[in-house]
Amino acid sequence: MFTTERLMSVPPRESGTSPFSGTCAAVLITVLSVCSDVGIAEPSPGRGATRTAIERVFWGDLHLHSNLSPDAYIFENRMLGPSEAYQFAAGESVLSSTGTLAKLDRPLDFLAVTDHAEYLGVFASVAPVASSSTPAKHIQQLVLGSEVGSRWAKYMEADQFQNARDEFVVNSSSDPAADAVLPDSAVLALWQASAKLADQYNKPGEFTTLIGYEWTSMIDGNNFHRVVLFGDDAETAGSLAPFSAMNSRDVEDLWAFLSTYETSTGGRAMAIPHNSNLSNGRMFPALGSQVMSEAYARQSARWEPLFEVTQVKGDAETHPLLSPDDPFADFETWDAGNILATEEKTPEMLVTEYARSLLGVGIATHKALGVNPYQFGLIGSTDSHTALSTADARNYFGKFADSEPSVDRTSLLMAGRWSNAILSSSGYVAVWAEDNTREALFDALRRREVYASTGPRITLRLFAGWKFTGEELDDHDFAAQGYSAGVPMGGQLNGSCEHVGRVSILVKASRDPMGANLDRIQIVKGWMDQGEHRERVYDVALSDDRKVRKDGQVLELVDTVDTKNATYANTIGATELGTLWIDQDFDPDQQAFYYARVLEIPTPRWTTYDAAAFEIPPPSNVPRTVQQRVYSSPVWYVPLAAGTDSDCEG
Numbered sequence: 217m218f219t220t221e222r223l224m225s226v227p228p229r230e231s232g233t234s235p236f237s238g239t240c241a242a243v244l245i246t247v248l249s250v251c252s253d254v255g256i257a258e259p260s261p262g263r264g265a266t267r268t269a270i271e272r273v274f275w276g277d278l279h280l281h282s283n284l285s286p287d288a289y290i291f292e293n294r295m296l297g298p299s300e301a302y303q304f305a306a307g308e309s310v311l312s313s314t315g316t317l318a319k320l321d322r323p324l325d326f327l328a329v330t331d332h333a334e335y336l337g338v339f340a341s342v343a344p345v346a347s348s349s350t351p352a353k354h355i356q357q358l359v360l361g362s363e364v365g366s367r368w369a370k371y372m373e374a375d376q377f378q379n380a381r382d383e384f385v386v387n388s389s390s391d392p393a394a395d396a397v398l399p400d401s402a403v404l405a406l407w408q409a410s411a412k413l414a415d416q417y418n419k420p421g422e423f424t425t426l427i428g429y430e431w432t433s434m435i436d437g438n439n440f441h442r443v444v445l446f447g448d449d450a451e452t453a454g455s456l457a458p459f460s461a462m463n464s465r466d467v468e469d470l471w472a473f474l475s476t477y478e479t480s481t482g483g484r485a486m487a488i489p490h491n492s493n494l495s496n497g498r499m500f501p502a503l504g505s506q507v508m509s510e511a512y513a514r515q516s517a518r519w520e521p522l523f524e525v526t527q528v529k530g531d532a533e534t535h536p537l538l539s540p541d542d543p544f545a546d547f548e549t550w551d552a553g554n555i556l557a558t559e560e561k562t563p564e565m566l567v568t569e570y571a572r573s574l575l576g577v578g579i580a581t582h583k584a585l586g587v588n589p590y591q592f593g594l595i596g597s598t599d600s601h602t603a604l605s606t607a608d609a610r611n612y613f614g615k616f617a618d619s620e621p622s623v624d625r626t627s628l629l630m631a632g633r634w635s636n637a638i639l640s641s642s643g644y645v646a647v648w649a650e651d652n653t654r655e656a657l658f659d660a661l662r663r664r665e666v667y668a669s670t671g672p673r674i675t676l677r678l679f680a681g682w683k684f685t686g687e688e689l690d691d692h693d694f695a696a697q698g699y700s701a702g703v704p705m706g707g708q709l710n711g712s713c714e715h716v717g718r719v720s721i722l723v724k725a726s727r728d729p730m731g732a733n734l735d736r737i738q739i740v741k742g743w744m745d746q747g748e749h750r751e752r753v754y755d756v757a758l759s760d761d762r763k764v765r766k767d768g769q770v771l772e773l774v775d776t777v778d779t780k781n782a783t784y785a786n787t788i789g790a791t792e793l794g795t796l797w798i799d800q801d802f803d804p805d806q807q808a809f810y811y812a813r814v815l816e817i818p819t820p821r822w823t824t825y826d827a828a829a830f831e832i833p834p835p836s837n838v839p840r841t842v843q844q845r846v847y848s849s850p851v852w853y854v855p856l857a858a859g860t861d862s863d864c865e866g
Contacts, residue, residue, distance in 0.1 A: 276326035279597035288601035294619035296603035297349025331459035437558030447658030449482035490524035497565030516589035523592035593664030593849035596643025664706025686796030724794035733789025759790035782828035
């Protein structure tokens with residue numbers, strides 16, 4: 217059953233101002249939290265009790281590939297390296313691989329270029345035509361002096377890119393032969409050159425570059441990929457060669473490397489899993505599997521605080537078979553089997569592929585082992601291999617060069633396997649941080665004060681606590697009150713010795729100033745009941761004076777999309793929505809998670825924009841309209857009996 221609490225619509229503000237404060241500048245207010253029953257699950261040590269009221273959200277992409285990635289190079293991105301990626305994300309015009317002049321209508325605040333660690337930069341080293349990412353002569357000589365470098369150079373001369381692609385895939389999913397491995401000196405030199413480029417474009421306070429790469433593990437054709445992200449400069453991040461799937465395809469070995477890195481350098485690192493929807497349920501083991509021990513769960517919780525929930529290869533919030541009562545569950549869903557198409561998808565695989573059900577698996581594991589391995593914050597990123605970070609449906613440049621804008625791209629196959637038309641124009645990550653710097657952004661990522669967008673830059677805030685009244689929504693110090701009396705998205709509410717009431721959530725959202733109005737805010741709650749996952753979606757704030765009916769249904773807005781001309785009217789929906797929601801079904805003895813999902817009004821899908829621009833029929837295998845959205849990171853309620861540190865007896 218659906219319900220609603222204290223529905224309100226916030227009046228619009230002038231474009232360009234923060235909907236939650238009187239200024240766009242970062243405003244810091246120090247607040248000492250005095251509520252012993254409000255806690256933060258702390259993935260990183262050393263954070264004190266002092267909380268900072270953060271008034272600024274930063275937008276970026278933590279998963280982008282350039283021509284240093286072998287597959288990007290194979291699929292026609294020959295010239296656009298990290299330099300072009302940083303320039304484009306910072307707002308400069310860049311000539312794309314297909315010769316189109318590309319420019320973001322708004323720059324991003326930060327970017328991580330995360331090229332595949334496996335054979336990183338080899339093509340750029342042996343290519344007959346130089347690019348901005350061609351390494352220095354001494355690095356080229358190191359690569360060409362190896363067996364694999366010499367062999368790939370011959371592939372380049374003979375235009376036999378498929379051979380190199382096959383080696384890349386095989387050696388990422390099986391033990392590589394000796395002649396398929398670069399010397400350690402070459403691997404380290406290529407990595408250091410990539411990291412130094414990130415330092416070159418890093419401008420603290422203006423545009424931040426985060427250093428990272430992708431660990432591209434595949435086992436039996438299943439996706440185990442992780443982005444490895446560092447919070448450090450090039451000197452620190454470049455002190456160790458990247459740990460690739462050619463070193464090991466076991467994620468526990470990757471975590472051991474991250475531990476070694478932090479211990480030996482004093483730096484900081486994390487791993488971010490993505491595309492579990494292409495793992496056929498294998499990326500995240502469930503309770504009872506061979507590997508799920510307390511030690512495994514603790515390492516997972518330590519090294520993987522985030523989950524990339526939306527990107528070009530589909531949306532992984534939930535699946536219609538997992539959430540049959542959720543009318544918005546079937547969004548950019550990929551049911552394409554595993555990543556190498558070696559096995560079909562079956563329904564029982566879905567539970568450990570999608571965020572909502574996986575959060576429930578985490579709760580069940582916590583109850584059994586005392587630790588939650590899947591206490592994830594939710595982010596979006598693009599996973600584009602064009603070096604162009606574009607998540608706007610009207611300015612979408614695809615996955616590979618063959619899915620950049622063209623009259624026939626929707627009829628082509630991406631990488632020769634999947635229809636370009638089913639690609640999603642996702643996504644971005646929003647970070648609530650004190651400053652636009654590596655340190656502040658990494659801090660926010662670790663504490664999970666982040667949210668995922670499928671493209672629009674919707675501003676979203678969420679705080680959970682016990683004693684909110686709703687009056688906080690209209691106060692100029694809304695954030696300060698949220699931190700003082702509760703926890704932000706990504707945080708944890710701990711049970712206390714005495715019952716303190718019901719979980720209450722303050723949630724507030726403002727439309728993308730250059731995008732569509734908002735349809736609604738929803739709160740998604742999940743819990744476990746006798747080993748079974750349970751969930752409920754509450755419509756808590758609705759636009760256009762709509763109310764939740766007694767049968768739990770909501771009157772849908774009239775669709776304003778003109779699919780022929782790819783236009784829509786912002787005559788429906790709201791510019792801002794906000795509410796206080798109280799969980800009337802709260803059980804103090806039951807662990808639960810809560811997150812917000814904010815939906816826009818219907819707008820044209822990117823394929824519909826293409827059809828109008830090129831005057832061609834829209835593809836028949838995808839919807840013509842979408843409701844773009846953002847997902848907050850969850851907050852978790854953990855009862856005292858579930859393992860909090862409070863001592864009720866003394």
